[in-house]
Amino acid sequence: SMTFPANCIKEMFQPIDDIVDFDSAMWSDVKNVAEQFTLNGKHFVAPINFLPGSVITYDKSMIDAAGLDDPYELYQNGEWDWNAWYDMMSEYVEGAAADEERYGINGWFAPFIFQSTGKTLITYDADKDEYVSNLNDADFVRASDMLYDIAKNGMYYPDWVGQAGDAFKKNILFYAMGPWASTGTHSPKDGDNWGVVPMPKDPNSDTLYTTIDMNAYMWVKGSTKNDAMKCWLECAKIVYTQDTYKDIEKEKFFVNNPNWTEDMYNVAYVDLVTDKFTKIFDPGYGISTTLSDNDAATNDTKEAVIPYLYTSVMKTDENGSQYTWTQLKEQYKGTVDSELKTLNEQYHAYLEKNK
Template sequence: MKKSARIALHCLLAMVLTVPLAACGSDTKDTTPKKDMSTNTREQLAELSKSDERLTGELENKTIKWMSDWDINSDDTGKTTPIELAVFQERYGGQIEFHQTTYGARYDNLANAINSDEGIDFFYGGNWDAFPKGAVRGMFVPYDDYIDLDSDLWKDVKAANDAMVWNDKHYMAIVEVTGDQCAIIYNRKTMDENGLDDPAELFEKGKWDWDAFEDMLSEFVDTSDERYGIDSWYFESGLSASTGVPYIGLENGKLVNNLRNEAIEDYQNWMYGLWQSDYIALGVGDYGWTSRDYYIGEGKLLFYPCGLWALGTEKSQWSKTFGEDVFFVPVPKYDKADEYYIPTSVNAYCFVKGGHNPEGVGKFLDCFRFSKISDGAQEISDEQFVKDYEWTDEMIEMKNKMNEMALANPVFDYYNGISSDVTDILDSSVNGIRATSRGIPWNESVNAIYDQTQNFIDEVNEKNAAE
């Protein structure tokens, strides 16, 4: 494997942890690995972690309770026990007790668990709906007493953590910043058969921008011949991130409303033009309102903007949907932007109010950071990822490049992290940020939602100032 691909792989293992898995109930517990690593690999990790001075101390309480709709332990996607978990197990004798919930019921179930003193210790923050909402509502507590951001383990992500401070305290423990939140997934065979340039080659040449994206749609789309342009749910905010302007930003500890920003207006008007040209498949003609990602593999769909979790399964699964020739590139560049911006993901965790073992969570997250910066652990992680998911070196290198882009020019958008009311307003296909892709001009939408959104922002900012 190429050295650059090997280095890149350490960012990929955490990506599959964000895959939303179907949950069949709530508050079930599971610590049994479904697919464990080899004994030899465990022995290597044990030696690495126990001999490294960056992992300090011991744990009296070795179990930490995790509530989510997906399991950190190995699962049915083909994921082996993650390296960071194995390090936690070998160095501290730790284990993660999984309390299963559903995606939609996560916060309700967490609130019930807090009220009944179940001792849930940590919760995922990388979906962008935990912060600052969880801090404002008192569901999460600061982690400053349990993580040292100035330590060798954390210094690489200190800036990202410091960017998400609420009331002078840290609530989102960010273990890494990645660029996998939204990529443009496509099939190279489809491009070749239709005489289109490979987007990856355009990207390499610095020519992958909004114009190139639209030109390819213009050449390919013919809905009367089952040749469709863009399909995917909730892709609009991903493409919008290319402006470098979040819909709701955070500046000097206060939320900021950017809905009337000029770059946002440019993007929304562009999206409206794509809709007018029938380039957005959902709702067009006989396509209906069901997403058909498998059309990528069948050569009927040009672009599928989606998080790379869609490729975070065994190859037999992702190739069945997208085809053997699937590839991906970052979202296209907005030429007026001062940099090349792409959607930014964070792999982050929140400490839950009333957790019984915050020290254990701190040690687990130290192990997570160790797995990212230890060369020996990285090599093991690299080999494991390739074995599990069979990505090519080229896929890994592209993912690595996207991670570099996101870390260099992060775009943190907080519109999902204020309240469900704000999310509902902005995610609405009637008058929200998705409405132009459904045929509603942006000037109508922004006039309908700006003041509502500002009122919610003011309420949260005022509460923060009063504390």
């Protein structure tokens, strides 16, 4: 998590511009993403391929039984937004019989709701040439209000559920998780009729934003094996660039997941990884151990500050009171600001040294 920007500023890696031409046919499709990982105008990351960090899987028979619209059709029509998502969960939960427990959602979705505004908690400000905090952003107030309400109104199932099928058995309408949890051994069985949609979009934005998992390579400082590294990167990239390879991959997928539909596949493995979605990355995951490194975290939930802030309006304190965004901001603003101050000082020293 600390590779960019912190460890690049510490000069553990070197720029890749000598061996990767982002205007070439092979690399141009990832140029926009690579631009987000630059220091001093130089690129440090060669993106190889993208994988959805989380998609929303649902059981169409549950949707039909509750008399709800099919989320995939809403998505196709550009209507799959926070409001549609929230209203659907609300209606489903309120429609429970007296002896029945229903939930709207389980899994990994909170950061994506924040980021569907097109913003991240930490961002690089080109005018100031430094990394700054977005904690006070008005769009984040809207995002946090909605997440807060989802939990407050009993729509959120907070415990871990390891696969989509188990979520549906627990009357959870939407299961948000990486596709690993609805493919392979977790794939729909014969007779299942599932659907997949991306995270809902911000109703105030026409652009579809996503943060995404990325396989990428960086180049260790001190290496002089330019030709070998160039060759290695191109071999890795070509598999995700050439249609022949992509077709083989897709064919293999459907052999292993015969009950996935073409629509589901297109959402998870085409729309989210191609240009339909604008990909954004939060540099907050690479600032310092305090902000970014879960393994070094000492708080109750063992989460570093940035990942913690994204999900915490859905959590409660030891007295069972739900955290508000205002509380969380107050509590962590000082830490975020001081960690950024340190990083920015190191960053400007790095620029000075590498003029």
